[in-house]
Amino acid sequence: MTMDIIQADTQSIHKVAESFDLYRQFYGQEGDYKACEAFLLQRQNNSESVVFYAQNSEEDILGFTQLYPTFSSVSLRRDLVLNDLFVHEKARGQGVARMLLSAARDHARKTNSKGILLETDIINTKAQALYESFGFERVTDHYFYYLGV
């Protein structure tokens, strides 16, 4: 299957909104296409996220990933948080996720980032296997904390 991985910009980000909406519904949110489109566009307008999407020769969107730039202060380097990775059900098992991860890694290298951080549900062993086969290592020397306001 012919597939292109493209970095979204302010012009093309709307193409990802439908996939993003499905992805959010998978995690229990209500469908809201307009809000999805607005959220993604705002991140692009402010250079607050980096999005790659996969499309086939008919320009159907097969999946996407979204990363947020951050920093590793101790290393004085850029760092990236891979927050989202989604592949449409009909496109699974064809290496789409792996290609999206490769694009993310290339971007990280290009920006001289220290690495890529991501989180996954403990029960999502399939995702874990993918990440591990890609070279991600589970963080076992740090605890992660969150405080909601």
Place this chain on the structure above:
Amino acid sequence: MVTEILRGDSKSISKIAKIFDLYRQHYGEKSDFETCVKFLGDRISAEESIIFFAQNSSGEAIGFTQAYPIFCSVPFRRDLFLGDLYVLESERGNGVGRQLLNAVKEYGIQINSKGTLLNTDVDNVGAQGLYESLGFKRDTDRYYYYLNL
């Protein structure tokens, strides 16, 4: 002891860089004051981080914290990623860390951020106690993965 909590800006960078350099050395990095000044200056001028520092009555910085803006896509949530928190060894036990964290929390509320994410060494029980006393919850539902480049 009078301690003021101030927001880091272009004028206070060299003052903060002094303890930022010490903080990095604490994590095994070599001292590099000039690069610390540049790193902090770049973050502040590009609004890529928010810094608060604690100042004693002699006008010296005795602690600092740096947070990076980030997002959690599924709930459309704006968060802060707390990269650094450091208090000079001689100044510990006086509530400086707590005051710095409270300043971040107040700032987060102002910018409509929904929470603060951080990570800490598994063996740093002192920091864990502080975070937990402020209401931070350890994330035990997810695994975190990192791809080192």
